[in-house]
Amino acid sequence: MAITSIKNLKEFSTNNERLEGAHLLCPGCAHSMIVRELLNCTDDNLVVATNTGCLEVSTAVYPYTSWDTSWIHIGFENAATAAAGAEAMYKARKRKGTLKDPDAPVKFVAFGGDGSTYDIGFQWLSGAVERGHDFTYICLDNENYANTGGQRSSATPTGAHTSTAQAGRVSYGKKQKKKDMVAIMAAHGAPYVAQLSPNKWKSMAKGFQKALETEGPCFINTVSACTTEWKFDPKDTIHVTDLATDSLMFPIYEIINGTELNILYRPKNIIPVEEYLAAQGRYRHLFKPENRHVIDMIQKEVNEKWEYLQRREEARV
Amino acid sequence: MxxxxxxxxxxxxxxxxxxxxxxxxxxxxxxxxxxxxxxxxxxxxxxxxxxxxxxxxxxxxVASWRVIKPVYNRDICIDCQNCWVWCPDTSIISRDKQMLGIDYDHCKGCGVCVEVCPTNPKSLLMFAEAEAPEDALAKWPEKKKKEKKD
Structure with a gap:
């Protein structure tokens, strides 16, 4: 097992990069921050499968690839299936003794956006987790279909303006709630499920290492701030992510074996959700007087969720 | 470099x-x-x-994407590696725990590195793409004093 040191950033920075530059993600995109961090978390051989989405179309533009690892892309929905299939083949060949280098440690990782995880690839992910393959699935959650022009997904939060849930005279944006994917995956009984955020690099690196080390299917939901569709300045990616975690819109926590919940980051000063919403253009319409009730509703839901997480952590069930 | x-x-x-x-x-x-x-x-x-x-x-x-570029000031840098961990384009070159510079072939000029730089004054600042590095270094701001609270 070759887990790299994450004691401090200086030691972490001695790792050799396996995602090359000159991919075509937008300037300031959080996707590549998250992917780089995962690739730097381990020295093991990696087999990476990627769903269709921003990450896939930007890192594998013919005739280029930005990946220095093995990389598979099949379809929109089946990164989980591709990783599971590769893992099953690896195990079978190991058993039959037909591997070239049977002692080399290999890890299987799948990346998907929120569209392909929450909506399109949902049953495939569910199936792969239920079958218990040894892989790690990482959802890069930017809360919309950013690759195709910012349509709403089931990860889009209430009140956000998207190109298919527009805000205007009759609507305040998306009216439905965000799907609680972390709870759904925990309910599958997956051994390690977490929600992590790139601004807290250490808890994210620790979570990734835990997931890679854990035998069995692990699911991690990561917050990926989208400068294009959330509508903020590219330089503010980390600032907006800070606001997301400090306002508890994205609480950082893990669930082990479907029951044991640990909160990994407790903000010293919890800021009102309003500050997070005000930093993004997609929520601009909520600050009109007639939409005030939506902000209050979001704040109430965030408070309830935080209360729920704290109680569950205490109860250990 | x-x-x-x-x-x-x-x-x-x-x-x-x-x-x-x-x-x-x-x-x-x-x-x-x-x-x-x-x-x-x-x-x-x-x-x-x-x-x-x-x-x-x-x-x-992807250098042509850039209209502003980060310039690096070695004298102020404390090698904290914040810019390295949050650079989305693998453009901060770090070897042996030392920050060596910026990879201008891959940098898209997003400015995240400048925002996360903790030094005072910042050891990375954005300048116009056409600005020569030595001119940029000559313009570097002085250390900002903390304003005393009354």
């Missing part, structure tokens, strides 16, 4: 500028390898030791 970036293929091409086979001419099972020779596990090799192929985006450049 030059030594770290060394490979003669570096940054000579813009994406899409070269002649390549069209999508309808690509045959089934064709492979675009990342490396010219099998290098095993890339995590065990530093970028300057890898034999990058023409298909690796390491050999391409």
């Amino acid at each position: 030059k030594g770290v970036l060394a490979t003669d293929k570096r940054g000579v091409r813009e994406l899409g500028a070269e002649e390549m086979v069209g999508w309808d001419e690509v045959t089934q099972g064709v492979v675009l390898p990342s490396f010219d020779q099998p290098i095993g596990n890339a995590a065990l090799l530093r970028p300057e030791e890898r034999a990058y192929s023409d298909f690796n985006s390491y050999t391409a450049t």
